[in-house]
Amino acid sequence: MGSPPDGMMGFGEVAVVIVPGSVSERWWGRPPYRNDRVQSRFFAVATAAFENSLDIPSASQYAALPASSNRRGTKHAMKIHEYQAKSLLAKFGLPVPMGIPVLEPSKAAAAAEQIIQATQNQTVVVKAQIHAGGRGKGGGVKVVKGLAAARETAAKIYGHKLVTHQTGPEGRIVKRLLIEQGVAIASELYASVLVDRAKSRVVVMASAAGGVEIEEVAAKTPEAILLEHVEPTVGFRPYQARNLAYALGLRGEVAKNMVPFLLKLYEAFVALDASLVEINPLVVTTDNRVLALDCKMTFDDNAVDKHKEVVEMRDLDEEDPTETEAHAFDLSYIKLDGSIGCMVNGAGLAMATMDIIKYYGGNPANFLDVGGGASQEKVTAAFKILTADPAVKGIFVNIFGGIMKCDVIAAGVIAAVAEIGLRVPLVVRLAGTNVELGAKMLAESGLPITAASDMADGARKVVDLASGKRN
Ligand code: GDP
Numbered sequence: 001m002g003s004p005p006d007g008m009m010g011f012g013e014v015a016v017v018i019v020p021g022s023v024s025e026r027w028w029g030r031p032p033y034r035n036d037r038v039q040s041r042f043f044a045v046a047t048a049a050f051e052n053s054l055d056i057p058s059a060s061q062y063a064a065l066p067a068s069s070n071r072r073g074t075k076h077a078m079k080i081h082e083y084q085a086k087s088l089l090a091k092f093g094l095p096v097p098m099g100i101p102v103l104e105p106s107k108a109a110a111a112a113e114q115i116i117q118a119t120q121n122q123t124v125v126v127k128a129q130i131h132a133g134g135r136g137k138g139g140g141v142k143v144v145k146g147l148a149a150a151r152e153t154a155a156k157i158y159g160h161k162l163v164t165h166q167t168g169p170e171g172r173i174v175k176r177l178l179i180e181q182g183v184a185i186a187s188e189l190y191a192s193v194l195v196d197r198a199k200s201r202v203v204v205m206a207s208a209a210g211g212v213e214i215e216e217v218a219a220k221t222p223e224a225i226l227l228e229h230v231e232p233t234v235g236f237r238p239y240q241a242r243n244l245a246y247a248l249g250l251r252g253e254v255a256k257n258m259v260p261f262l263l264k265l266y267e268a269f270v271a272l273d274a275s276l277v278e279i280n281p282l283v284v285t286t287d288n289r290v291l292a293l294d295c296k297m298t299f300d301d302n303a304v305d306k307h308k309e310v311v312e313m314r315d316l317d318e319e320d321p322t323e324t325e326a327h328a329f330d331l332s333y334i335k336l337d338g339s340i341g342c343m344v345n346g347a348g349l350a351m352a353t354m355d356i357i358k359y360y361g362g363n364p365a366n367f368l369d370v371g372g373g374a375s376q377e378k379v380t381a382a383f384k385i386l387t388a389d390p391a392v393k394g395i396f397v398n399i400f401g402g403i404m405k406c407d408v409i410a411a412g413v414i415a416a417v418a419e420i421g422l423r424v425p426l427v428v429r430l431a432g433t434n435v436e437l438g439a440k441m442l443a444e445s446g447l448p449i450t451a452a453s454d455m456a457d458g459a460r461k462v463v464d465l466a467s468g469k470r471n
């Protein structure tokens with residue numbers, strides 16, 4: 001087993017080496033510039049060299065990774081509720097059913113009454129608002145007739161636990177409802193706008209197989225998914241929308257309504273800096289209209305602050321509390337389901353650290369990038385977040401001090417341990433700016449810290465210690 005070239009792995013902006021089939025590749029996706037001949041040559045060479053030196057396991061071995069390690073996106077993408085997403089769609093002129101959000105159970109009946117009055121139609125839909133899909137199958141979407149039934153159904157859903165295949169077995173308590181007008185559905189389609197990382201393009205996706213999980217459609221009948229990639233300099237063109245409408249099998253009035261729907265959907269995606277806008281089902285009504293019956297929207301965390309109205313839609317009840325706290329300290333933290341807590345500076349080094357932990361037989365409990373110029377307070381907060389996770393059986397601090405100084409890291413770790421103690425083994429590897437000072441501070445702190453000479457040494461030690469083995 002070759003020893004990995006310590007320090008060559010992506011500190012800061014220099015180079016992020018993405019190993020095919022590795023955690024980092026699953027995370028970032030393929031390098032977006034791989035179509036560029038020069039870049040891809042560089043990548044091919046660098047990747048091969050890196051892989052050989054690491055004697056890295058094959059991609060298939062990584063296929064057994066837990067789904068949560070497979071999350072894509074640089075940070076977690078902010079989610080909003082269906083009713084909020086629909087209010088945004090409406091601002092872009094997209095047709096949505098009439099609906100009223102209900103944030104207190106006592107207001108559900110009044111909302112239903114108002115909708116029945118306005119539509120002169122007894123059919124209303126009671127929809128649980130949680131940040132997870134699959135609500136229909138889980139019993140969180142009910143089509144009912146009349147005020148009494150609406151009131152009864154709302155009471156059954158509100159405040160109760162809803163389990164869907166996306167919530168996991170623990171489910172979610174429903175704290176918000178959407179009461180909507182009932183719609184006479186002729187057919188259920190699918191449409192979405194998202195980023196195709198492999199092609200470095202926004203893609204508008206559509207399918208006539210709506211109302212079911214798109215992942216399922218993609219797996220069983222990939223030909224049922226229609227794609228139009230968008231050339232960024234010209235945007236999504238009307239002819240592309242017509243292509244999709246036609247390929248969906250729509251004709252006449254319905255096709256005429258679908259084209260502007262898709263164009264506006266793209267417009268909303270771009271204007272809102274969304275990372276996903278998904279309409280499932282996108283319905284055709286019996287009177288030939290097209291309507292967004294459901295909407296899932298997520299946002300690029302790096303751009304969401306530009307959109308105050310979106311930021312205000314954040315529902316902390318629906319977010320992982322540690323991720324929320326990390327967000328407050330401007331830390332890039334994503335919880336994973338392993339047992340090795342990682343504190344690293346720089347996203348590239350954080351990725352490489354996760355890979356090397358995996359390589360030595362461990363599983364990372366998180367992705368955590370404390371960033372370049374983190375303060376002592378930030379490091380302390382980060383360390384506390386790691387320690388608070390009961391799944392963490394060992395912590396690996398892996399810092400390459402560039403802009404970040406090793407003594408600041410040491411001070412942050414010492415302060416955190418002084419405040420909350422240390423209940424698991426801690427392995428620290430420091431290199432770079434002020435490394436001697438940092439090492440001295442840690443040594444003099446009297447904390448039971450295992451020092452590591454390099455990244456591989458640290459990863460091996462923390463995996464051993466966390467599994468109860470001695471070094
Ligand atoms: P999801 O299961 O979390 O994706 O929730 P959806 O909002 O997609 O609702 C699930 C299903 O409920 C849809 O696919 C529709 O079949 C059905 N549904 C939702 N609203 C209505 C409606 O107004 N009328 C009818 N007939 N069915 C509806």
Ligand code: MN
Nearest residue numbers: 133280281294
């Ligand atoms: Mn849906």
